[in-house]
Amino acid sequence: SRFQNVIVKAPARSYVDGLTTSDLGKPDYEKVVEQHKAYVEALKSCGVEATELQADEQYPDSVFVEDPAVLTPEFAVIANPGAESRNGEKDAIEEALKNFYDKFYHIEAPGYLDGGDVLQADDHFYIGLSERTNEEGARQLKEIVEKEGYKADILPLKEFFHLKTGIAYLGNNNMVVAGEFIDHPAFADYNRIVISKEDEYSANCIKVNDTVIIPSGYPETKRKIEEAGYRTLELDMSEVQKQDGGLSCLSLRF
Ligand code: CIR
Numbered sequence: 121s122r123f124q125n126v127i128v129k130a131p132a133r134s135y136v137d138g139l140t141t142s143d144l145g146k147p148d149y150e151k152v153v154e155q156h157k158a159y160v161e162a163l164k165s166c167g168v169e170a171t172e173l174q175a176d177e178q179y180p181d182s183v184f185v186e187d188p189a190v191l192t193p194e195f196a197v198i199a200n201p202g203a204e205s206r207n208g209e210k211d212a213i214e215e216a217l218k219n220f221y222d223k224f225y226h227i228e229a230p231g232y233l234d235g236g237d238v239l240q241a242d243d244h245f246y247i248g249l250s251e252r253t254n255e256e257g258a259r260q261l262k263e264i265v266e267k268e269g270y271k272a273d274i275l276p277l278k279e280f281f282h283l284k285t286g287i288a289y290l291g292n293n294n295m296v297v298a299g300e301f302i303d304h305p306a307f308a309d310y311n312r313i314v315i316s317k318e319d320e321y322s323a324n325c326i327k328v329n330d331t332v333i334i335p336s337g338y339p340e341t342k343r344k345i346e347e348a349g350y351r352t353l354e355l356d357m358s359e360v361q362k363q364d365g366g367l368s369c370l371s372l373r374f
Pocket residue numbers: 138139140181184186187203206235236237282285363364365366368369
C-alpha cells in the first residue's frame with residue numbers, strides 16, 4: 121500500500137524535558153530540530169505530502185505524533201495516550217486529521233492506548249500491552265478494527281517500551297523483528313528479518329512507499345533490508361533516541 125500523506129509536528133524547546141527511560145543524556149534542541157527537518161525531507165522524497173504542525177511547548181513529547189492516533193485508509197482512531205503528560209496531545213491531532221477523515225473512533229477511559237503499541241500488517245493489527253496501553257484500551261481498538269473487517273491480536277509486552285520499538289512491517293510478508301518478537305508465535309508465519317541485540321534500535325524502521333527509512337549506524341540492518349529487496353535511506357536519530365523515540369514515532373503515515 122502506498123502512502124500519500126504524513127502528519128508531523130516540529131519539536132518544541134520543551135522537548136529536552138520530555139519523558140525518557142534512556143540514559144543517553146539530554147537531547148540538544150538545535151540538533152533535534154535539524155534531525156527532524158531531515159526526517160521531513162526524507163519523507164517528502166518518498167513521495168508523500170507533509171502536513172507540518174507547529175511546535176507546542178505545553179507538550180514536550182508532542183513531536184511523537186504516532187502515539188495519539190491509529191490510522192487506516194478508511195478511518196481514524198483517536199487514541200488515549202497512557203502517559204498523563206501526553207494525553208492532551210490528541211486534541212491537536214484530531215483537529216489536523218479532520219482535514220483528511222470523515223470517520224472517527226475514540227479510545228475512551230478507562231481504556232488507554234498509544235499508537236506506538238499498534239502495528240498494522242496488511243489486514244491484521246497487533247496491539248501491545250505496555251506501560252501505556254492497557255487491556256481495556258487494546259480491547260476497544262480490537263473491537264473497532266474487527267468491526268471494520270480487520271483482524272486483531274493483543275500481545276502482552278515483556279521488555280519493549282512500545283510494540284513498535286521492536287518490530288516493523290515492510291509488506292510482502294516481510295517482518296523486521298528484534299528481541300522478544302524474534303521467536304514470538306504471533307509472527308512465526310512471516311519472513312522474519314532478524315535484528316541482533318546490539319542493533320535493536322534499528323528494528324524501529326519505516327517503509328514509506330518504495331523506501332525503507334532506517335536509523336544511521338546499523339550496517340547489518342541496512343544489509344539485511346537491502347538483501348530483502350528494498351532501497352534504504354539512513355537518518356541520524358541520536359537526539360530522538362535520547363527521548364525513547366524512533367522513526368515510526370515521528371509521523372502518522374496514511
Ligand atoms: C514518551 O515517553 O512517550 C516519549 N518520550 C517517546 C515516545 C515514543 N513513541 C513511540 O515509540 N511511538
